[in-house]
Amino acid sequence: MKSYSLAEMKDKYIGKTGTKNRDEYEYELRMDVLGRMIKTARQERNLTQEQLGELVGVQKSQISKLESSANSATIDTILKVFKALKADIHFNVTLEKKHLRLA
Amino acid sequence: MKSYSLAEMKDKYIGKTGTKNRDEYEYELRMDVLGRMIKTARQERNLTQEQLGELVGVQKSQISKLESSANSATIDTILKVFKALKADIHFNVTLEKKHLRLA
DNA sequence: GAACAAGTTTCTATATTTGGAAACAGCTAT
DNA sequence: ATAGCTGTTTCCAAATATAGAAACTTGTTC
Numbered sequence: 417m418k419s420y421s422l423a424e425m426k427d428k429y430i431g432k433t434g435t436k437n438r439d440e441y442e443y444e445l446r447m448d449v450l451g452r453m454i455k456t457a458r459q460e461r462n463l464t465q466e467q468l469g470e471l472v473g474v475q476k477s478q479i480s481k482l483e484s485s486a487n488s489a490t491i492d493t494i495l496k497v498f499k500a501l502k503a504d505i506h507f508n509v510t511l512e513k514k515h516l517r518l519a
Numbered sequence: 520m521k522s523y524s525l526a527e528m529k530d531k532y533i534g535k536t537g538t539k540n541r542d543e544y545e546y547e548l549r550m551d552v553l554g555r556m557i558k559t560a561r562q563e564r565n566l567t568q569e570q571l572g573e574l575v576g577v578q579k580s581q582i583s584k585l586e587s588s589a590n591s592a593t594i595d596t597i598l599k600v601f602k603a604l605k606a607d608i609h610f611n612v613t614l615e616k617k618h619l620r621l622a
Numbered sequence: 623g624a625a626c627a628a629g630t631t632t633c634t635a636t637a638t639t640t641g642g643a644a645a646c647a648g649c650t651a652t
Numbered sequence: 653a654t655a656g657c658t659g660t661t662t663c664c665a666a667a668t669a670t671a672g673a674a675a676c677t678t679g680t681t682c
Contacts, residue, residue: 450594453612460614465659475642480660487639488595490669491553504613509556511563511606567628578672583630590669593639 450494451485457501458483471500553597554588560604561586574603 458468458479465483466476473496482489482497498505561571561582568586569579576599585592585600601608 449610453610457612457614464657466657474640476659477643477661478641480658481640484660486661488593490591490593490639491597492591492668493640494594498612502615504615506611506613507552507556508609508611509560509601509606510608511560511604568630569628577670579629580631580673581671583628584670587630589631593669595638596670 448485450489451483454479454494454497454501455483457498457503461501463501468497468500472497551588553592554586557582557597557600557604558586560601560606564604566604571600571603575600 458465461468463471464476465479469476469479472479479497481487482493495505561568564571566574567579568582572579572582575582582600584590585596598608
């Protein structure tokens with residue numbers, strides 16, 4: 417299995433819990449984190465940006481932009497990329513049980 | 520705690536695991552699921568669309584559009600809304616440990 | 623039924639993302 | 653140093669999201 421630098425993403429990365437059949441990564445949802453997720457998954461697949469671009473159906477420049485989080489990608493785009501990577505994505509929403517103060 | 524219909528979202532909803540201090544929701548990431556997540560969290564907070572709009576800084580019509588998933592929202596927008604709801608979000612990415620066949 | 627509250631839809635304008643193409647930078651190996 | 657591979661950046665066009673305003677629907681209450 418290809419290795420990659422965890423140190424590079426230490427401030428965003430939350431945890432990794434592999435099993436026999438899959439690797440799992442959990443991230444805090446921030447704007448600049450999606451790109452790291454895509455990059456990590458792509459490298460885990462041993463793909464170049466150009467190869468991933470072929471799978472997704474876009475140019476490598478677009479993959480580069482997505483990985484660098486130059487812009488705020490749409491859910492549509494994110495789904496397309498992870499689908500091409502055959503990666504499952506889940507959202508986890510946590511609501512603190514305290515009242516919100518209205519303005 | 521305000522109740523809400525689980526049946527309404529049965530095909531998208533994956534699980535709920537509450538604790539003493541918080542409610543947790545987990546979803547499969549699909550385009551049409553973000554709206555349901557926002558709606559559920561908003562109702563959990565007992566907010567109207569107009570009130571949430573005030574917290575976020577947009578009109579209630581914009582909240583309605585986001586909840587109905589009329590468009591593919593950007594991460595930027597999604598973050599703003601959940602931040603206003605004081606909700607934590609995590610992404611969970613799972614990679615199957617099998618080779619991808621390149622085209 | 624009039625008034626109100628909550629949510630939806632339509633219209634419009636603006637901002638941003640998407641995407642391709644090509645040039646560019648960094649690195650490696652011959 | 654040249655060629656090749658990988659990734660980045662810039663420029664540009666087209667598609668789409670964001671956003672407000674107002675009209676509209678639905679349900680509720682007086």
